[in-house]
Amino acid sequence: MAASEYEFQGWLGHSPAAAEGRMEWGTYEPKQWTEDDVDIQVTHCGVCGSDLHMLRSGWFDTPYPCCVGHEIVGRAVRVGSRVAGDIRVGDRVGVGAQARSCLEKSCAACSSGRENYCARANIGTYGAVYPGGEGKSYGGYADYNRTHGRFVFKIPAGLPSEFAAPMLCAGITVFSPLRRERCGPGKSVGIVGVGGLGHFGVLFAKALGADRVVGISRKAEKRDDVLRLGAEEYIATDDGGGGSWAEGHARSLDLIVCTVSSEDMPLTDYLRLLKVDGVFIQVGNPDGGKLPRVSALTLLEGGIKMGGSSIGSPEEIREMLQFAADKGIKPWVEMRSLRDANQTVVDMAQGKARYRYVLVNDRHAAAGIAN
Known part of the structure; x- marks a missing residue:
């Protein structure tokens, strides 16, 4: 699928009021494409407490507009030529809370496989500004996501997408x-x-x-x-x-x-x-x-x-996903339509989740592209 065939749209927070269920659906410009990136057609996205913190500027001043969601599962629709590993167009893949690190050999964290502790260029999956004018990161309450291939993971066969999504954070x-x-x-x-x-x-x-x-x-x-x-x-x-x-x-x-x-x-x-x-x-x-x-x-x-401890490294995420598939781990999830994202974040804030909400992009999931 060529990039010209799809548009990046999602639920955008424009102020702290977004955490009260006031996100607005809209179009946004993802980070600039590089051949290290993967574009994902989103089918499932878990709802995390971090989403609420970010929407309300709880940790720092959020660079609005912000599309949250960092427990993303979907189908790879564009794979850069420099993406290492075995990710191919059509694969079922996921993204967690980290979209990029500096990945430099001189970085003690990145060179030791602890990219989640990179102090130089640790980019969150949403609400982060890339260095060098590349743009901002936008999350998975959306139709599509763009993330560096190092932080995109194949989902093992036998692990349902609605289970895999909340595991990613x-x-x-x-x-x-x-x-x-x-x-x-x-x-x-x-x-x-x-x-x-x-x-x-x-x-x-x-x-x-x-x-x-x-x-x-x-x-x-x-x-x-x-x-x-x-x-x-x-x-x-x-x-x-x-x-x-x-x-x-x-x-x-x-x-x-x-x-x-x-x-x-x-x-x-x-x-x-x-x-x-x-x-x-x-x-x-x-x-x-x-x-x-x-x-x-x-x-x-x-x-x-x-x-x-902060999230996990790419290797730990791969290990966890395979472990979960092998052991048949079944988290308690409630699936909601992506259309109902505003009500879902309100319910999340009120502690109603038992124990994880997963938003389903009905149009993409119904196409049978990431089951």
């Missing part, structure tokens, strides 16, 4: 730290915040072979869901006991992955759940980037290690 955000911290047999793992990211955390921790997986969230109402996802135990932190949940489960976990994005979360109590030499990894990023204060004594008394 929510899934990899928890899979990467679980894998790096050697989640597996002999480990007790806690997942804080059972939402879009957290439910993937439970699924992947179990599939990786953890002996004991504990879901940790505020409300008792999620207990049955978490146990159905495969966890052995659930902790409701709003138990009315003034923190007794932390005392009752003290020093019981080897690893905690925290998906919560709040500067008011009971971080010290979470840390008390860790065994000696336990590891706490933060993946949630609240508006303003603020987290609660932590007492040095809490860390010293338990030999606790704290760290952070």
Whole structure:
């Protein structure tokens, strides 16, 4: 398909009001084409909390207009001559939260396969301005997407598009730290915040072979869901006991992955759940980037290690997608029409998702191009 045969259109946010369901459908100019790029006809796009942060300028001033969506699956319709690997026109492919890095050998992150930590030219899939006047990045609440081929991934056969889409951000955000911290047999793992990211955390921790997986969230109402996802135990932190949940489960976990994005979360109590030499990894990023204060004594008394993790590298994403296909990972998703994107972001903001919304571009999906 020639580029002249399609137009880049999508749901555009023009101000912070877009996060309240006021996006407008319109045409936009994608980044300038290079022979490193892939154009994708979008069939599915997951709805991520990051979309809301960006629409409302929660992390920084968003360069409006902005088309969000970085859990993209569709069909490659144009593949640049310099795209490495085996991506061909017609392939079912996906894009996550990163559209490009500097990819220079002199970059410690890129040269070591950690492109997601590139500090020189880390371009998000939407809301980022490319260097050199190449334009802006636009996401997947749209008909088409253009992304550098290094960050476009073939979707394994047997992994449904509606499952693959939310894995490209929510899934990899928890899979990467679980894998790096050697989640597996002999480990007790806690997942804080059972939402879009957290439910993937439970699924992947179990599939990786953890002996004991504990879901940790505020409300008792999620207990049955978490146990159905495969966890052995659930902790409701709003138990009315003034923190007794932390005392009752003290020093019981080897690893905690925290998906919560709040500067008011009971971080010290979470840390008390860790065994000696336990590891706490933060993946949630609240508006303003603020987290609660932590007492040095809490860390010293338990030999606790704290760290952070941001999405995942291209190789980790490929590994995760194949792992999910091999293990039959089935996230809990609700598919919505792309036409209903405004209502969907409102519902997402109100916490109604159980546990991930996926927008379906009805026209493209109905054509049977990416099933």
